[in-house]
Amino acid sequence: MASPLISVTELADALRDGTAGCLLDVRWRLDQPEGRPEYLDGHLPGAVYVDLERELAEHGHPEQGRHPLPSDETLRAAVRRWGLRRGARVVIYDDVHSVAAARAWWVLTHAGIADIDVSVLDGGLRAWAAAGFGLETGDVQPPVGDAEVSGFGEQLGMVETARWPQHGVLLDVRSAERYRGDPDTHDPVAGHIPGARNLPTTYHLSGGRFRTPAEIRRNFASLGVDESIPVAAYCGSGIAAAHTVLAGAVAGLDVALYPGSWSQWSRTRGREVALGMTPAQRIRRV
Known part of the structure; x- marks a missing residue:
């Protein structure tokens, strides 16, 4: 079984040869759920910001919990905004222990999105910076993607x-x-x-x-x-x-x-x- 992780050196090589695919930046912490300001201050080259609270969760009735899974419609709009296309390679990272990145990884691997290859950057942004690789500032808005979402199906209740x-x-x-x-x-x-x-x-x-x-x-x-x-x-x-x-x-x-x-x-x-x-x-x- 292939590892769901990618190292910073592997990703750096992929960025150099143009095979990195779509990079997703999921900045989120329980005490600081809005990570966009930090993303704008510095992110991996070409990375698109993912809003965990609004794109990887749905907020409805309290009895559903604090972060129920997003609806198919919410996720479909999100993956297209991120620029995901059929057959895409996707690399996800965050800046704290890969916890938020793991949520995005789980969603993308369980939502019935066909023909995408999803990895998590081991060590995230901190490992990337520690290795001496550079960051970009500002927003990234890729062309709208065409990835389809068929849905999560029945989940553990x-x-x-x-x-x-x-x-x-x-x-x-x-x-x-x-x-x-x-x-x-x-x-x-x-x-x-x-x-x-x-x-x-x-x-x-x-x-x-x-x-x-x-x-x-x-x-x-x-x-x-x-x-x-x-x-x-x-x-x-x-x-x-x-x-x-x-x-x-x-x-x-x-x-x-x-x-x-x-x-x-x-x-x-x-x-x-x-x-x-x-x-x-x-x-x-x-």
Whole structure:
């Protein structure tokens, strides 16, 4: 299986010989969701800005969570604005641990977009700059693309996620503090889904880049995951969990994503919530 990652030297070579394809800059952080000003100040040559909040998510009813998946119409308009064409090569990056880039990678690889080759720049903008490669300023507006979006299809929901620990491993990839139920300002209820095990997605990184496939497999194996065990992941709102799905792909493991994640679960009356550092230590209902 080909790696979903591309190194800065590989991308630099591709830019020189004209085979880099479409570059997407996804600047986003939970504490700073608008990344466009930083993008305008400096981005990889030819990179198009992607607005995660408006193009990689849809904002509707609170019970859908904080970052539900974009509608087919929203995504179709976005990929054409980005200039994506049939048969395109796409490289995605961000400036913090590839978490936002992983969301874009997951969306583009699961939305029924045919004939595109999607990679994430390992280390992102920081690795590019550290290697001494240059940046451009200002906006990039490519010609409108013609990529088609057929849709996400059925995704993992609350019912299936609640049952997942009965036949596989359910991973909560948030920090240990949020997993055990320390006070949290992001969602109305703190804790984790009963039966979920904690594996923060930052464990798959070293120096801002992904660890080796063998190291990532050991991380998963520490919680009982191997190629024979079904595994699913969730986070706060479905963004960091996409990073764990990407880490799994680097290691040759298939990880399912619960897009609604804790932000949906904690806003749904009647859901059970576990507290503490074990999968089902103390349980109460929302």
